[in-house]
Amino acid sequence: MLDVYGTKLPSRLLLGTAQYPSPAILADAVKASCASVVTVSLRREMAGGRGGEKFWSLIQSLRLRVLPNTAGCHSVKEAVTTAKMAREVFGTNWIKLEVIGNHDTLQPDVFGLVEAARILREDGFAVFPYTTDDLVVAERLLAAGCQVLMPWCAPIGSALGPVNVTALRSMRGHFPEVPLIVDAGLGRPSHAARVMELGFDAVLLNTAVAKAADPVGMARAFGKAVDAGREAYRSGLLEPRDVAVPSTPTIGRAVFQ
């Protein structure tokens, strides 16, 4: 079972809660996916508003671990303050740390990310950093105290899937003992299966499920793909070969003249 910050997760799928057609479909999709963790956020509440209360009640009814994010934060200060506010509201020291560096690509500001991670780890947070596949940044995040890394495989919401398999494979190879969760860019269940086959420990996704024509069906499909990819990795995959190799035994083959 995947162990992150001393917590064992029964499922290797972490699911986002945004962009679903309705709260009911969100709840059904989460259940169908068999996700063990859902991500949430904090946003401005209107005066007299009760939207936050309704959403929080729905999430609590799912009885899963909650991973709040710092989505939309572009500075260390914003991210740290948001993390502290999330800890109070959601009652967890888990934080998906995002420090965004570019409006268009939503790629992480890895310099700010490392600094924010250090501050939050010293303050007792279990930091899940949304990062790139850069190995040096990964080293710095680990040095800052992170025990989990969450590399993107493509820009958030792009549905491109793993665009740099070589880099992901390299990351897995460099950090064999660190839980690595692919976060962002997955568009299809086959993408999830692919990164799980590479040996990644889990995946975190949102848009591919929420914006599907049938989010519940797609959630179920992703759940199966994650399980299939994990089992394939554990079972030892056959490496590609350049020549054909017959699968049917050639010994005892009949010869017809």
Next chain:
Amino acid sequence: MKLIVNGEAHEVAAATLAELLAALDYEGNWLATAVNSDVVHTAERAQFKLNDGDRIEILAPMQGG
């Protein structure tokens, strides 16, 4: 007192953060607050004095990815 609450200007007679929340009809234990970009915890709101021009953020749980 002139305050900026969630990005909007307000003229409110509130000495503390707790009084401001009550005056603007904010209630519930699911809210998080910050003043001038620093967190103000629930237990501190009643004692937290506001000053003219303070920027207050009042956040609640929301969908996220």
